[in-house]
Amino acid sequence: MSSIRQPSRLELTRLTSVAERLSREWHYLSAQEVLSEILNGNAFIKNPALVSSFGADSAVLLHMVSKLDTNAQIVFLDTGFHFSETLSYRDRLTKAFGLTNVRTVSVDPIAVKRLDPQRRLHLSAPDGCCQLRKVSVLDRHLRMNDAWISGQRRTQASTRSSVSVVEVDKARGKLKFNPLAHWSQSDVEAYKARYELPDHPLTTEGYLSIGCSPCTSVVKAGEDVRAGRWRDQPKLECGLHNRPTIIASSEHVA
Numbered sequence: 649m650s651s652i653r654q655p656s657r658l659e660l661t662r663l664t665s666v667a668e669r670l671s672r673e674w675h676y677l678s679a680q681e682v683l684s685e686i687l688n689g690n691a692f693i694k695n696p697a698l699v700s701s702f703g704a705d706s707a708v709l710l711h712m713v714s715k716l717d718t719n720a721q722i723v724f725l726d727t728g729f730h731f732s733e734t735l736s737y738r739d740r741l742t743k744a745f746g747l748t749n750v751r752t753v754s755v756d757p758i759a760v761k762r763l764d765p766q767r768r769l770h771l772s773a774p775d776g777c778c779q780l781r782k783v784s785v786l787d788r789h790l791r792m793n794d795a796w797i798s799g800q801r802r803t804q805a806s807t808r809s810s811v812s813v814v815e816v817d818k819a820r821g822k823l824k825f826n827p828l829a830h831w832s833q834s835d836v837e838a839y840k841a842r843y844e845l846p847d848h849p850l851t852t853e854g855y856l857s858i859g860c861s862p863c864t865s866v867v868k869a870g871e872d873v874r875a876g877r878w879r880d881q882p883k884l885e886c887g888l889h890n891r892p893t894i895i896a897s898s899e900h901v902a
């Protein structure tokens with residue numbers, strides 16, 4: 649189902665070397681300074697895209713990006729199962745931050761007709777559903793980009809404990825950046841309060857991590873923020889950030 653071209657060994661070696669260099673050079677930079685490097689003309693980064701779910705904490709990175717370049721490319725994957733609140737939040741933040749290049753990328757309707765005509769694949773095979781509605785959509789879109797940016801943070805979940813600011817996405821042959829990798833939840837909340845960023849409307853109802861409506865539930869007190877995703881299933885991640893295919897660069901401590 650994947651539409652990506654596997655990068656050559658030579659290309660991966662080059663990307664790894666670039667990632668190590670950037671990681672060294674950016675060692676003491678703040679998240680905003682890292683973003684500035686990514687968006688404002690680092691010689692190694694030509695065409696980056698921020699992939700945003702417009703979820704519970706997305707406003708932070710989107711706000712930082714808007715302060716640097718309102719025309720930065722932002723990609724929203726429309727799975728066909730988003731809460732209506734997420735779609736309106738996307739529109740609200742886009743307008744509030746003056747973002748002019750938010751691209752909503754939808755799942756291929758022919759693939760849906762072939763693989764999930766009843767829209768029930770998430771019940772029987774959630775990994776296949778995420779592959780169809782998220783991973784393959786991102787794979788297809790990122791063919792046009794040499795790097796991508798995500799809002800992943802180490803403290804979000806045990807599956808993210810090794811996230812680094814600079815990484816190589818081996819499967820896609822791209823540089824991958826996580827400027828907030830070392831931010832805590834309190835850092836996020838402090839930034840939101842400082843800039844009075846609007847909350848996703850579902851956070852007040854107890855949704856602390858927000859994905860597709862059939863696979864997202866309210867998080868109870870004391871639970872991990874991602875506990876409401878694929879509740880009671882072994883599945884923890886959608887597959888966009890598949891750790892075994894990521895090369896993490898050396899530690900970033902700013």
Ligand code: SF4
Pocket residue numbers: 727729770773774775777778779781782859860861862863886
């Ligand atoms: S989160 Fe659920 S509905 Fe959304 S793509 Fe994955 S399995 Fe399908």
